[in-house]
Amino acid sequence: MLFLTAAAWILLMAGRRGSLALTHCAIAMPASAASFQMLLALNPPVSLATGWALMLATMMLPLLIAPVRHVHNSSFTHRRGRAIALFVAAYAVVWMAAGVMLIALALAIRLIAPESIVPVAVAAALAMLWQFSPLKQRSLNRCHSHRELAAFGRSADIDAVRFGFTHGIWCVCSCWGLMFLPLMISRGHAAAMVAVSAWMFAERLERPMPARWRLRGPSTALRMLVAQVGMKLQLG
Amino acid sequence: MYTRQNVWELGGPWADPILWYARGVAAMQARALALPTAWRFYAAIHGLDQGLWQQLGYLSPGEQMPSQPLQTQFWLQCQHGSWFFLPWHRGYLLAFEANIRAVVVQLGGPADWALPYWNYFKPNENPLPPAFGSPDWPDGKGNNPLYIPQRYGPNNDGNVYVDLSQVNLNAMNDPDFSGIPNGDRGFGGIDTGFEHGGQYHGQLEMQPHDQVHGLVGGQDPSPGLPGLMSDPDTAGIDPIFYLHHANIDRLWQIWTQNPPTNADPTDPKWLNGPASIGQRAFSMPMPDGTSWNYTPTQMVNMSALGYTYDDLSAAVPTPQPAQRLLALGAAAAAVNVRPGATTVPTPTNVELVGASQAPLTIQGSQVSTSVKLDPNVRRKVSASLAAAAETAAPDRVFLNLENIRGTKDATRFKVYVSLPQGANAAHYPELLAGDVSLFGVRKASLKDGEHAGQGLTHVLEISDIVDKLHLRNQLDADSLDVRIVPDKPLPAGEQISVGRVSIFRQGA
Numbered sequence: 001m002l003f004l005t006a007a008a009w010i011l012l013m014a015g016r017r018g019s020l021a022l023t024h025c026a027i028a029m030p031a032s033a034a035s036f037q038m039l040l041a042l043n044p045p046v047s048l049a050t051g052w053a054l055m056l057a058t059m060m061l062p063l064l065i066a067p068v069r070h071v072h073n074s075s076f077t078h079r080r081g082r083a084i085a086l087f088v089a090a091y092a093v094v095w096m097a098a099g100v101m102l103i104a105l106a107l108a109i110r111l112i113a114p115e116s117i118v119p120v121a122v123a124a125a126l127a128m129l130w131q132f133s134p135l136k137q138r139s140l141n142r143c144h145s146h147r148e149l150a151a152f153g154r155s156a157d158i159d160a161v162r163f164g165f166t167h168g169i170w171c172v173c174s175c176w177g178l179m180f181l182p183l184m185i186s187r188g189h190a191a192a193m194v195a196v197s198a199w200m201f202a203e204r205l206e207r208p209m210p211a212r213w214r215l216r217g218p219s220t221a222l223r224m225l226v227a228q229v230g231m232k233l234q235l236g
Numbered sequence: 237m238y239t240r241q242n243v244w245e246l247g248g249p250w251a252d253p254i255l256w257y258a259r260g261v262a263a264m265q266a267r268a269l270a271l272p273t274a275w276r277f278y279a280a281i282h283g284l285d286q287g288l289w290q291q292l293g294y295l296s297p298g299e300q301m302p303s304q305p306l307q308t309q310f311w312l313q314c315q316h317g318s319w320f321f322l323p324w325h326r327g328y329l330l331a332f333e334a335n336i337r338a339v340v341v342q343l344g345g346p347a348d349w350a351l352p353y354w355n356y357f358k359p360n361e362n363p364l365p366p367a368f369g370s371p372d373w374p375d376g377k378g379n380n381p382l383y384i385p386q387r388y389g390p391n392n393d394g395n396v397y398v399d400l401s402q403v404n405l406n407a408m409n410d411p412d413f414s415g416i417p418n419g420d421r422g423f424g425g426i427d428t429g430f431e432h433g434g435q436y437h438g439q440l441e442m443q444p445h446d447q448v449h450g451l452v453g454g455q456d457p458s459p460g461l462p463g464l465m466s467d468p469d470t471a472g473i474d475p476i477f478y479l480h481h482a483n484i485d486r487l488w489q490i491w492t493q494n495p496p497t498n499a500d501p502t503d504p505k506w507l508n509g510p511a512s513i514g515q516r517a518f519s520m521p522m523p524d525g526t527s528w529n530y531t532p533t534q535m536v537n538m539s540a541l542g543y544t545y546d547d548l549s550a551a552v553p554t555p556q557p558a559q560r561l562l563a564l565g566a567a568a569a570a571v572n573v574r575p576g577a578t579t580v581p582t583p584t585n586v587e588l589v590g591a592s593q594a595p596l597t598i599q600g601s602q603v604s605t606s607v608k609l610d611p612n613v614r615r616k617v618s619a620s621l622a623a624a625a626e627t628a629a630p631d632r633v634f635l636n637l638e639n640i641r642g643t644k645d646a647t648r649f650k651v652y653v654s655l656p657q658g659a660n661a662a663h664y665p666e667l668l669a670g671d672v673s674l675f676g677v678r679k680a681s682l683k684d685g686e687h688a689g690q691g692l693t694h695v696l697e698i699s700d701i702v703d704k705l706h707l708r709n710q711l712d713a714d715s716l717d718v719r720i721v722p723d724k725p726l727p728a729g730e731q732i733s734v735g736r737v738s739i740f741r742q743g744a
Contacts, residue, residue: 073418074736076588076610137684144688148639148735151591152608208688223514231512 001065008057013190039111052099056092059179059197060171063143063204064088067167070146071160083149083160090164091171098172098179106183123184127177134211139173141208142166175200238333238543240482242361243352245546249366250374253352254382256345258373260336261475262381263343269295270302272310272521273335277302279472281328281520282314283433285679291461292386294473309519309527314468316676317434317692319414319425319506321441322488323532324518325481330541331520331528332478338523350543353482356398356448357405357551364389364396364452368476382475388454388463388646390723396452402648402671402723403447405552407439408487411497414506415439419586419634419742421695423491423498430510432686433468433679435693440491442694443671445484447648450673452476455646460730466646468676486545489538493548500536507533558628564703566625582632583744589613589633590715591738598649598732601725602661605737606715607635614711617741621706631743633702634695635669635718639735641681641691647674647732648723653701654710655719666704669718670696674732691735698739 068084075083109119130136147166149159178200182192202218246253267274276294289295301307315324333351340349356362364387367373373380389396407423415422417436425438437446449471453463464474471477491498501507509531511517517529538544561567590609597603620631635653651669652661661668672694683689705711718737726732 073586074588074738076613078612141684141688145683145690148595150593151588151610151736151738152593155593207686208684209686210684220514225514227512227514 001061001068005058005061008054008061012054012058035111039107043107048103049096049099052096052103053092055179055182055193056095056099059193059200060091060095062197062201063171064091066144066204067146067163071149071163074149074151075156075160076151079151079156083156086157086160087164087167090161091168092164094165094168094172098176102176102180102183106180109184120184123180127181130177132213132216134213136174136177137209137211137214137216139170140203140206141211142170143174143204144208237539238348238350239546240350240353240486240543241546242358243354243365243367243479244358244361246352252346253349254365254367255374256340256343256349257336257352257475258367258380258382259343259345259375260339260349262375262379263339264335265381268300270300272302272306272525273523276473277310277521278332278335279470280307280311282472282477283467283469283679284311285467285469288461288467288469292464292470294470310521312432313516313518314433314472315431316441316468317425317436317438318428318431319422319438319501320428320431320509320518320532321425321438322485323509323535326485326488326535326541327518327520327528327530329478329481329485330543331522335521335523351482352479353486353545354476354479355483355486355547356403356444357400362398362400364476365479369396384464384474386456386461386464386470387452387474387476388456390451390454392454392457392646392724396454398444398448398451402451403444404671405444405487407443408491408552410439413499413501414503416584416586416742417693418588418636418695418738418740419584420582420632420697424488424501427503427505429513430515433676435680435687435690436695437676437692440484440487442673445480446673446675447671448480449675450646450648452480453646455644460644462644462646462678466675467678468645469679486548487551489545490548490551492536493550500532507531509533560630560699560703561624561628563700564621564624564630564707566628566630582629582742584742585744586740586742587613587616589617589739589741591736592718596720596734596737598647598720598722598734599726599728599730600722602719602721604717604719606717607737607739608715609713609739611714613741614713617702617743618706618711620741620743621703621711627744629744630699630703631741632697632699634740634742635698636736636738636740637672637694637696637734638738639691639693640674640677640732641689641735642674642677642730642732643681644730644732645675645678647677647726647730648672650721650723651696652719652721653698654705654716657717661719661721667701669698669701672696677732691733 071083071087072080113119147163149163150156178196182189182196185192199218202221205220241253243254264275269276271277286295290297315321337349341347354365368382371378371380371383387396388394390399410423412420412422413424415426415438417426421436421438423439425441426436428434449465453466455462455466464470465477492500509518519527519529522528590607592605592607596605617631617633624630650671652667653669655661655664655667677692679685680687680691681689
């Protein structure tokens with residue numbers, strides 16, 4: 001999984017092919033059919049879809065380590081590859097559908113306020129609000145839930161797909177705000193992706209907890225980091 | 237050096253060590269919950285569910301709670317379903333014992349007081365020690381601090397004892413401390429981080445630990461509330477809890493006396509504990525107001541910790557060398573197996589052999605399901621058993637009850653494999669895969685709990701049963717029947733669900 005993630009990053013960064021740093025015309029102009037067409041010309045749907053898929057690969061694959069391990073361990077040896085492929089495909093479908101909405105929203109904001117910092121600030125505030133909400137916690141909790149899977153035939157395929165869908169839905173519910181942020185940032189888009197990836201990975205290290213409003217951060221990851229650094233210093 | 241003694245062999249029901257224990261308990265019980273050395277504070281270190289405590293009358297609405305930092309540091313720590321189960325509980329007992337001893341000394345008692353243990357396996361010592369069963373005690377009428385009404389016993393009728401037909405010491409024959417999911421869970425549990433209520437219980441944890449919790453606690457038959465010992469969130473309120481855990485701690489020590497087969501982990505992740513990787517530290521409040529943080533590496537040497545037990549003799553007969561190989565007709569291979577080992581070390585490759593095709597609901601007096609086997613993997617198992625004489629490493633086979641969910645921790649049941657249709661299970665003890673107690677199932681089933689409602693997954697080794705089927709040429713089957721027989725028929729509305737019943741092989 002980490003190898004695939006690394007490959008996706010290399011592909012993304014190599015010539016910034018497929019990058020989803022949305023481009024827009026720097027000349028301020030009112031939202032109109034013409035400006036919408038110009039925006040689409042600058043950001044063709046195929047390249048948007050490719051960019052979004054690459055973005056998902058780089059940012060989401062590390063989050064799939066635990067559920068993919070669950071699918072792997074619950075399946076017959078000869079079915080493992082197929083089950084994992086079905087799980088990942090169903091999961092990706094959910095995120096691709098979510099991408100249509102998130103990218104459309106990002107494009108719309110660009111159309112309305114192409115050069116303004118306000119939309120970025122509003123997006124960041126919304127993402128922050130969502131981060132602290134009970135719904136975010138509930139979604140995160142569900143991401144830790146790995147359902148039992150049928151082992152034989154069509155039932156096994158259906159269960160792998162169903163698990164991919166449900167896991168994808170809870171993952172979107174949990175991470176949509178964070179994933180929206182890099183879409184809003186043109187300059188420093190890659191850096192934003194790295195930061196958001198690290199954050200999402202870190203928050204999965206937290207244990208499920210009762211859903212309520214709370215300041216939520218990757219404290220476990222930070223403590224792990226500090227512990228690792230401490231050990232290295234001791235060894236050194 | 238403090239010596240923990242057998243509670244049944246102290247010289248009388250209210251011999252000095254138990255009377256001083258009662259006085260110590262009374263003093264801790266008198267302290268307000270907000271104090272770290274209070275009885276209920278210590279119980280909450282093991283586990284706490286505020287709603288359940290209120291229902292059982294151990295927490296008043298609006299009662300002053302400890303500060304949030306104290307709760308965060310100390311409460312909800314018990315390690316279950318984890319390879320930290322044994323070292324965490326050893327430290328917990330040591331700190332608890334130090335708190336009781338401080339009171340004992342303050343009251344003029346012996347400075348070498350030590351916590352007694354309850355060895356329910358010893359002949360005639362399986363009933364609840366009498367000092368715990370009477371509301372009266374030498375120091376007063378009706379206020380015995382060791383007595384609690386919420387102990388219902390195996391039949392939920394208040395007659396409290398450990399039913400010896402439901403407990404065993406098979407864990408003592410597992411040479412590996414660390415286990416793996418779906419396969420051998422190991423003597424001490426599987427590799428985890430800080431795990432408050434984990435999914436996979438290690439061998440000793442499952443049997444006899446879980447079983448004794450359920451047998452002693454039972455369940456109030458009328459409102460259906462658990463006995464205190466039956467639920468990890470209330471168990472620490474019951475004074476007998478600490479004597480039960482002293483026995484589990486004693487069994488760990490006995491297990492380590494058979495080196496080099498039985499050795500504690502040497503992995504730094506285990507030795508240095510979860511705090512070393514940034515997770516919560518094991519931390520206990522001490523009688524002088526300080527906190528004591530400890531790691532498993534500090535728990536492995538009992539003499540260095542300054543205590544021992546009055547009896548550390550072998551708990552079970554040493555297994556015959558390679559008895560499994562002999563049973564499989566591989567006597568020549570058995571000759572080469574080191575004495576004391578039941579077989580050669582098992583590879584850690586674990587593979588699914590078969591699974592049920594629908595979730596199972598346990599209700600009434602018994603339920604059955606069929607575990608469909610994959611023919612290719614089943615043949616692999618058969619081939620490994622047939623080749624035991626050459627390889628000396630037959631597959632081990634494990635029955636998994638995956639994602640057991642429910643609300644009643646006192647539920648216990650027996651699991652049989654391959655019983656004939658309509659047969660009375662009691663007549664086929666050789667087909668008994670094991671006894672299961674659902675200690676921890678309520679908490680593990682909470683969707684917003686630490687384990688996202690995945691429930692418990694219990695693993696039972698069925699290698700002996702599979703060997704018998706192989707020797708009788710009955711293993712060449714499309715499926716194996718699994719029958720679950722609850723200790724008592726589950727009343728309507730008390731359903732336990734099992735997500736999947738599966739069989740895994742562990743071998744090359």
